[in-house]
Amino acid sequence: MAGLYMHIPYCRRKCIYCDFYSGGDRRARWQELADASLAELQSRKSEVCGDFETLYLGGGTPSLCPDSELRRLTAGLRSICGERWNVSEATIELNPDDVTDERVEKWQEAGFNRFSLGVQSLCDEELAAIRRRHDAATAVNAMELLMQTGCDVSVDLMYALPGQSRRSWQHSLDRVAAMQPQHISAYALMYEDGTALSALEKQGKIRRASDGEYIAMYCTLIDTLSAAGYEHYEISNFALPGHRSRHNSSYWQGMPYIGLGPAAHSYDGDRARRANNPDIEGYLASKGICVPHQTEHLDDAMLLDEFLLTRLRMCEGFAVDDFRSRFGKNNTQRLIAEVRKEMPHGGIEMTAEGTVRLTRQGVMTSDSIILDLASVLS
Ligand code: SF4
Missing domain, CATH: 1.10.10 (Arc Repressor Mutant, subunit A)
Known part of the structure; x- marks a missing residue:
């Protein structure tokens, strides 16, 4: 078994805590990105053995990708993998404010059967504090729309946010758990160097949660989701029975995967890890052939x-x-x-x-x- 990951390196605007590699979508060159990614897969597919069983489109913000380009991309990936295409789980990450009836249909037509939604919180003040584009009502609407499809829905949440209390965290958790998405990922807010969040903390404009608050919120998370029927199968991940993420589980089980796109990581399942350079222009200039990257050999x-x-x-x-x-x-x-x-x-x-x-x-x-x-x- 092997996994296929593709990184979409564009976002509409930067969230203050984010250190993922992404650029503004106004300068996005979608067609060139898709062409380069397909060429990269063509030249690298033999780096891993076995069938491709999972596909994950992450970012950045994949839901910004125009539907026609997305459809061409997934059709191209399938065709290049040929007989090795045995994908049973195809996930796309979505921002709540991109989710509409029409687009959900397009994503399904493009072959996606699992949706990962960046909800983060269901409190408007907390979402505004970390500069997310959506509000709580938009996130709930998006969850409802996605869950009507019958596909698996994974909801991302964050805790220890600026201004978040245990009570407001409990409120977000309770509302999400009551809707019973198949999967929930919950991460503590991290203060990464070079982010706007770290700068605000240094200026004294934001207070970082104490260790005790982090632990208390993590305990609330485990207790609430366990009581709601979720299996705590990985430190930050919870699933209803039978709905674990196959793609992410394969990372934790040391399975091979190919990552396409700028800043994407790959692993050959043995001793080689590879990271494409975080450089959109360099990636597009390579047209997917001899993509600039670093390789690490594991001793x-x-x-x-x-x-x-x-x-x-x-x-x-x-x-x-x-x-x-x-x-x-x-x-x-x-x-x-x-x-x-x-x-x-x-x-x-x-x-x-x-x-x-x-x-x-x-x-x-x-x-x-x-x-x-x-x-x-x-
Ligand atoms: S939408 Fe996601 S990838 Fe883009 S800036 Fe926000 S957290 Fe980072």
Whole structure:
């Protein structure tokens, strides 16, 4: 199995927290972008083995792409993959204010059967504070329209936003959970260097939530969605039974994927990671042939770190036997037991079947636990 990702590098305007690579859509060259992406796939499809089973159009804002161009793009991807096209999950990311009856139909005609909607919050003040284009009513309308299609809908939410209280976070969660979209992703607001958000914080115009507030909101998230029937299958992801994201799960399971477009990442499923340069003009100038990029070759230590980082994000964790056979460490079980003893609140557990996974407490401090484990096991 392999995944196919395409990055749409345009947004109508920049949200203040965003450090994803994107440029303004007024200068978008949609036709050239589609042509270059198709040429890139043609020249790189043999980098991974197996059928392409998932497609993910992310960004940026894919819902800005004109419908005719989108249709040409997906038809082209399908034709280039030929017999290897076995896509059962095709996701497109959408901004709520782009969602209309007519466009939903066009996205389905283009082959998409899963919609990822950037709701973020259902409080107008919070949406305005992070400079999102939509308001809460628009987001709810978009969810309703998308859910009528019978396709899977994934809703993105954010917490620890400027001015957000536990009560307003609970309000957003309750409203979204009551609508029962098949999938919910929820991320804490991060203060990335170089963003307008970080600048505002430095100027004292925005107060960053305290560690205690982050943890309290994360607990509210887990409790609310668990009570509403969602499975907490990855640190930031929740799904109704049978509706996990196959595309994103394949990242966490170390499966290969090809990323097309400026700033897109790829992984060959073995030791090579590739990142296309974050440069729209350079990408278009390449016409998809010899796209400017960086490649990183993973050594044994990096592979081990990645294994822990990705597998422990999932609620299943990893099997000690699998770890042992990949990395040849015969004393894995003993080392993990030693790490566990050092953790005062029991951040990881080992099941009777030999699976290692984070506990609920461990999920809150996953980064430091994974670092501890990596240093002992490497
Ligand atoms: S719409 Fe998404 S990609 Fe575009 S600026 Fe906002 S957060 Fe970033």
